[in-house]
């Protein structure tokens with residue numbers, strides 16, 4: 001009986017020939033089949049994760065490192081050892097989608113920044129308006145006092161009172177401490 005199995009992907013070749021009809025020949029055939037499957041799996045993995053990268057002139061592949069002719073059946077250049085495969089590049093549309101997402105994020109950040117800036121300016125405007133309103137209120141009050149011949153100052157509220165009210169307030173202001181003192185002296189006896 002003859003078993004024959006071969007697998008080849010350029011990186012490795014496997015060839016087993018088993019002759020005869022002993023149990024060992026059967027095992028050898030099984031190993032050959034298993035080897036073929038492993039080589040196939042490694043080929044599929046490489047095909048999905050890497051791309052062949054060689055310079056081709058006239059249908060002949062050349063190493064992109066040293067420029068010597070290479071074989072599709074190998075993984076690396078025989079002259080310089082450079083891998084003929086490179087990691088798969090992300091598809092261009094994915095790169096475009098990522099760029100679009102980044103642009104959208106930047107636009108969003110810019111909008112948030114502009115919003116904050118507008119709010120800050122509005123807030124500053126409100127504070128300035130309040131200050132201006134208070135200043136004009138005080139100026140109007142001072143003008144009103146001056147029109148009555150009273151110079152504005154810390155005691156302007158007292159000076160603006162009628163004379164009778166001023167007298168009563170002064171009397172109370174002096175009588176209260178005096179009365180308190182007298183009460184303290186008499187009650188202490």
Ligand SMILES: [Zn+2]
Nearest residue numbers: 063066077080
């Ligand atoms: Zn090379």
